[in-house]
Amino acid sequence: MRHIINLEVENHSGVLARIAGLFSARGFNIESLTVANTESEDESRMTLVVRGDDAIIEQVTKQLNKLIDIIRVVDITANYYVGRELVLVRVNCPPVKRGDVYQVVEIFGAKVVDISHKTMTMEIVGPEEKIDAFLETMRPFGIKEVARTGPIAMLRESKKKL
Amino acid sequence: MTGAEMILHALKKEKVRAFFGYPGGAVIDIFDKLYDESIPFFLTRHEQGAVHAADGFARASGEVGVCMATSGPGATNLVTGLATAYMDSIPIVAITGQVHTHLIGNDAFQEADVVGITRPVTKHNYLVKNVDELPRILKSAFYLARSGRPGPVVVDVPKDVQQAETNVPYPEEIEIRSYKPTILGHVQQIKKAAKMIAQADRPVIYAGGGVVASEAADELKKLAEIAEIPVTTTLMGLGIFPETDAKSLKMLGMHGTAYANFAVQECDLLIAVGARFDDRVTGKVDKFASKARVIHIDIDPTTIRKNVQVDLPVVGDVKHVLKELLKHVKPKKHPQWMRQIHDWKEQHPLRYDDNGRIQPQYVVEQIAEVSHRNAIISTEVGQNQMWAAQFYDYIKPRTFLSSGGLGTMGYGFPAAIGAQVANPDKLVVDIAGDGSIQMNIQELATAVLYQIPVKIVILNNQSLGMVRQWQGIFYDRRFSGTCLRRDASCPPQCDGSGDYCPKYIPDFVKLAEAYGAVGLYADKPEQVIPTLEKAFNTPGPVIVEFKISEEENVYPMVPAGAPIDQMIRGMA
Numbered sequence: 001m002r003h004i005i006n007l008e009v010e011n012h013s014g015v016l017a018r019i020a021g022l023f024s025a026r027g028f029n030i031e032s033l034t035v036a037n038t039e040s041e042d043e044s045r046m047t048l049v050v051r052g053d054d055a056i057i058e059q060v061t062k063q064l065n066k067l068i069d070i071i072r073v074v075d076i077t078a079n080y081y082v083g084r085e086l087v088l089v090r091v092n093c094p095p096v097k098r099g100d101v102y103q104v105v106e107i108f109g110a111k112v113v114d115i116s117h118k119t120m121t122m123e124i125v126g127p128e129e130k131i132d133a134f135l136e137t138m139r140p141f142g143i144k145e146v147a148r149t150g151p152i153a154m155l156r157e158s159k160k161k162l
Numbered sequence: 163m164t165g166a167e168m169i170l171h172a173l174k175k176e177k178v179r180a181f182f183g184y185p186g187g188a189v190i191d192i193f194d195k196l197y198d199e200s201i202p203f204f205l206t207r208h209e210q211g212a213v214h215a216a217d218g219f220a221r222a223s224g225e226v227g228v229c230m231a232t233s234g235p236g237a238t239n240l241v242t243g244l245a246t247a248y249m250d251s252i253p254i255v256a257i258t259g260q261v262h263t264h265l266i267g268n269d270a271f272q273e274a275d276v277v278g279i280t281r282p283v284t285k286h287n288y289l290v291k292n293v294d295e296l297p298r299i300l301k302s303a304f305y306l307a308r309s310g311r312p313g314p315v316v317v318d319v320p321k322d323v324q325q326a327e328t329n330v331p332y333p334e335e336i337e338i339r340s341y342k343p344t345i346l347g348h349v350q351q352i353k354k355a356a357k358m359i360a361q362a363d364r365p366v367i368y369a370g371g372g373v374v375a376s377e378a379a380d381e382l383k384k385l386a387e388i389a390e391i392p393v394t395t396t397l398m399g400l401g402i403f404p405e406t407d408a409k410s411l412k413m414l415g416m417h418g419t420a421y422a423n424f425a426v427q428e429c430d431l432l433i434a435v436g437a438r439f440d441d442r443v444t445g446k447v448d449k450f451a452s453k454a455r456v457i458h459i460d461i462d463p464t465t466i467r468k469n470v471q472v473d474l475p476v477v478g479d480v481k482h483v484l485k486e487l488l489k490h491v492k493p494k495k496h497p498q499w500m501r502q503i504h505d506w507k508e509q510h511p512l513r514y515d516d517n518g519r520i521q522p523q524y525v526v527e528q529i530a531e532v533s534h535r536n537a538i539i540s541t542e543v544g545q546n547q548m549w550a551a552q553f554y555d556y557i558k559p560r561t562f563l564s565s566g567g568l569g570t571m572g573y574g575f576p577a578a579i580g581a582q583v584a585n586p587d588k589l590v591v592d593i594a595g596d597g598s599i600q601m602n603i604q605e606l607a608t609a610v611l612y613q614i615p616v617k618i619v620i621l622n623n624q625s626l627g628m629v630r631q632w633q634g635i636f637y638d639r640r641f642s643g644t645c646l647r648r649d650a651s652c653p654p655q656c657d658g659s660g661d662y663c664p665k666y667i668p669d670f671v672k673l674a675e676a677y678g679a680v681g682l683y684a685d686k687p688e689q690v691i692p693t694l695e696k697a698f699n700t701p702g703p704v705i706v707e708f709k710i711s712e713e714e715n716v717y718p719m720v721p722a723g724a725p726i727d728q729m730i731r732g733m734a
Contacts, residue, residue, distance in 0.1 A: 009340075010340060014281075017278065021281050021282055055467065059464065059467075059468060062464040062466075066462070066463075066464055068285070068286040068340060068341050069340060071339060071340040072340075
């Protein structure tokens with residue numbers, strides 16, 4: 001199963017290397033990883049997406065907790081959460097197709113951020129299902145390039161278990 | 163105070179009784195300050211010797227072992243020792259010099275990315291970029307090394323940080339917000355454990371190095387006595403339960419006793435205490451203790467359900483958990499189970515052939531006899547290590563020092579030096595093979611010059627015995643690369659040895675003498691006791707060489723990946 005794990009970590013150099021090292025040494029796979037500062041100067045936030053059965057995820061979270069620089073590990077997958085990902089996607093788009101592409105952009109609430117004679121580049125923000133659907137719809141036009149941030153996520157205030 | 167002074171100040175504040183190391187360009191400033199200090203320092207002949215000595219000091223005393231090395235090659239030479247300590251959860255603080263901060267990343271002379279290299283083999287590590295951080299980091303290093311599940315911590319200090327001045331005092335206390343080991347076990351879980359113990363008819367305690375680390379041998383013994391539970395230990399746990407006690411099953415696993423392995427396979431309750439279900443213990447893991455419910459007590463949550471599923475995990479410091487558990491456990495007897503265990507012991511004792519030559523098992527037994535089981539034993543790795551584990555009845559914790567997890571050849575001798583420094587009045591014996599001892603033989607200089615009177619007993623089978631044993635059993639006697647006599651005149655293939663074999667080198671007696679130590683040699687069984695007596699009564703370091711047969715194997719033996727009750731029993 002696919003798990004989204006939030007980490008609050010000390011904002012030291014080398015923390016990312018510790019996490020990457022842990023994953024490679026123990027043979028865990030990271031599907032995506034985002035890192036950025038938080039409100040507090042001495043903390044960073046990471047969101048990891050990891051695939052594995054329950055035993056693997058249990059080891060992943062325990063091993064992450066064991067790293068000295070990690071303050072908190074939360075596997076949010078079993079709770080209600082808000083997950084968002086930002087994607088930039090460039091498709092083949094000669095001027096005659098612009099209307100077609102634009103229609104899809106409108107429907108998905110995406111945004112055109114760059115345009116040329118041959119291509120159009122969009123940004124879209126949303127939960128992953130929406131992004132996947134958007135990319136699927138764009139595929140017939142010919143996707144030239146995709147850049148995904150990987151999801152970031154937060155628990156909803158009403159932390160009700162699914 | 164300069165950074166260099168702060169480092170020595172920290173050693174004093176942490177009551178470090180001795181440390182081991184080797185100087186170099188990037189630690190000159192620390193050594194310069196050491197010139198005016200009285201902290202006992204031991205100059206080894208190799209950084210690996212220093213870190214193993216710190217490790218031996220830590221294992222024998224329960225204190226944090228400290229070592230120091232310079233940047234680059236000095237630090238990389240520590241890596242094997244750090245990995246050794248990490249695998250066995252031994253508290254060490256290693257201080258390494260680093261090139262100037264402005265040179266870091268420039269491939270400067272004797273520069274290595276030490277925090278990068280040591281990250282996977284340490285509990286934690288630090289690169290100190292600002293001298294004002296040094297006091298807090300040093301304090302954290304000692305705290306991390308000794309608390310929770312102990313382990314080695316590296317503090318990498320650039321030369322300019324050692325030279326810079328700081329006004330920040332050394333902290334008395336430290337709090338690390340992201341590090342809070344669970345000490346007290348969950349009381350409800352502990353009560354459940356007591357209930358499971360009350361329900362069990364055939365319980366076994368399987369105890370490991372965690373009992374040593376948390377100093378819980380007394381509590382363990384009480385538990386075994388109150389509920390009449392037989393105890394088997396891992397290699398790391400030897401000594402936590404007196405092996406002379408009727409409830410002792412001695413060691414389990416690949417080279418454990420047959421009766422320990424039978425008991426584990428037949429038990430209906432396995433109580434794992436401070437142990438981690440290592441593959442050398444479990445053999446085929448889904449066949450391990452398959453009739454038993456399993457209680458697992460450990461301070462490190464990651465050890466729980468890492469290798470085996472358990473019925474009842476209790477995360478906490480072993481000593482605290484056992485103390486709480488003892489409040490709930492009621493006296494119980496298991497006469498039938500104890501009789502079964504007694505029978506297994508009678509039917510399948512540890513034994514060896516008497517073939518007129520010196521038998522290594524006999525040597526180990528006589529080391530126990532001559533020392534009245536009052537020695538600290540360290541071992542190298544391989545057959546010597548397993549015979550030392552099997553044939554000496556350990557009765558106290560911290561008297562058997564061995565590289566269990568990593569299996570580091572060359573560990574035993576420098577570790578013995580460290581143990582002797584920690585216990586100047588004790589007899590310290592390194593049980594060695596002729597292969598392993600040559601991996602850190604240079605430390606003879608350290609032992610002789612500082613008058614560290616360790617006794618090295620070399621069981622010389624002229625080969626790398628454990629690998630040779632596997633080749634003999636599983637590889638059709640194709641003794642590739644394991645004969646230590648092989649020279650250019652030997653045929654390409656050889657399945658044994660004879661009178662035509664080249665002469666063995668080195669001559670260990672002459673080698674001892676070359677270093678100013680005493681060397682003794684024996685090749686007849688009747689010489690074993692007098693030679694050991696002479697060695698143990700000779701002041702200063704002594705090398706004793708016993709010539710043994712290369713055909714002698716370690717039994718019982720569970721083939722790798724087999725269930726632990728399927729043992730090769732050798733001469734049985």
